[in-house]
Amino acid sequence: MSDHHPRRTPTPGRARKRAIREHAAQAGVAYSVAARHLESVGLRPGETLATYGRTIYPIGFDPHRQLLVERRERRSFEDRVADTRRAAVLPHGRAQHLVERFPPSRGRTGSGVGALYHGEGRVELLAMVYVVIAAESPGLLPEVGDLAWIAELGEDTALDTACAEVDREARRVLDREPLALWSVIEAALAVAEHSADWQIRQEAIRQAALFHTMMTPRIGYAGEPYVPGLPVAGVRQILDALLIVADDGHAPGTRVRLRRHPDDVGLATIIGATWGSSGPPVGYLVWPDAATAPQSARADDLIVLADQESLPR
Structure with missing residues (x-):
């Protein structure tokens, strides 16, 4: 047998x-x-429609960024508490926290996508946007005492929840046209310089000096005024990734393919998100491989490639 x-x-x-x-x-x-x-x-194993799932730290092509992200995940409790205490201080502390939490990256070689989450002055611009919100919509600001108490938990996501409204409004502010954005920042800083709160007043004076140093209005080739010094794209991407932590979606840098291209010729990289009044992104700004310009796409028109999250949870 x-x-x-x-x-x-x-x-x-x-x-x-x-x-x-x-x-x-x-x-x-x-x-x-x-x-x-x-x-x-025609989803392949591991793929999903962009209307589902969450990608916060996409698998990238920048080993230094990956090192920073992994190192941050290994922080001690004491380090986490120190970081959340800083993140609880609006405007500058939270701005610095978010810029460090989502460090610069870059697109895949040959994809046509350059630097992501980048730009000199990201902390300053984000802090200025928070000042704009304080001037335009002060009711959105969380209570200082509540933030201080939550910070002692050492949990980023707990603070994210408390700051959800002000962070989403910050993302909306950055959708304004460059000249309009410049004007509202300048006006908000001017008001804040005369605030009764000495901390806000001192911060506004410092930011106003930085703003006028980094900003020099110019006239473009088409005769339109523009401001070359604002790292708007990088700060938008930081806030996109932040909002995705709570509301799901796929952060800039995530690799996708367009549904109208069943083959690999439809590969693209997400470089931004389109937000509604609440919930996950309703659409994305994507850069097709080797294209010369980005294009908008609905979330259900994109397929997220398999294994995109570098820190599975």
């Missing part, structure tokens, strides 16, 4: 069922919903 055991005959459809289960688990949807997704859009 032979001791040979014949190899199990593969069951038809077993690989497909496994892919459906994996997609259902990753997207957080029912098995039947995942099956319809795979069938309707």
Whole structure:
């Protein structure tokens, strides 16, 4: 009698069922919903529609950024508390916290995407935007005492929840046209320089000096005024990634493919998000590989490639 055991005959459809289960688990949807997704859009194993899931720190092509992100994840409790205490101080402390939390990155070689989350003066611009919100919508600012208490937990996400409204409003402020943005920042700083709160007054005086140093209005080729010194794109991307922590979505740097291109010729990189009044992004700004300009896309028109998150949770 032979001791040979014949190899199990593969069951038809077993690989497909496994892919459906994996997609259902990753997207957080029912098995039947995942099956319809795979069938309707041709999802490959590990992929998901951009309407589902979350990518905060996309797998990138900048080893230094990856090192910074991983080092931050290994902080001691004491270091985390020190960081959240700083993050609880608006405007400058939170601005510095967010810029360090989402360090600069760059796109894949050959994708046409350059630097991400970058630009000199990111901390200063974000702090100025918070000053604008304090002037225009003071009711959105959380109570100082509440922030100080939450900071002692040492949890970034707890502070994110407390600052959710002001952070989302900061992202909306940055959607304004450059000249309008420059004007509202200048006006808000002028008001804050005469605040009854000496801390706000001193911070506004410092920021106003920085603002006038870094900003020199110029006239472009088309005769339109522009401000070359504001790192608006980089700060937008920082806030996009921050809002995705709570509301899901996919941060700038995430690799996707366009549904109208079933093959790899439709690969692209997310470089920004489009936000509604609440919830996850309703759309994205993507840069197709080797393209000369970005394009807008709805979330359900994008497929997120597999294994995009560098820090799985």
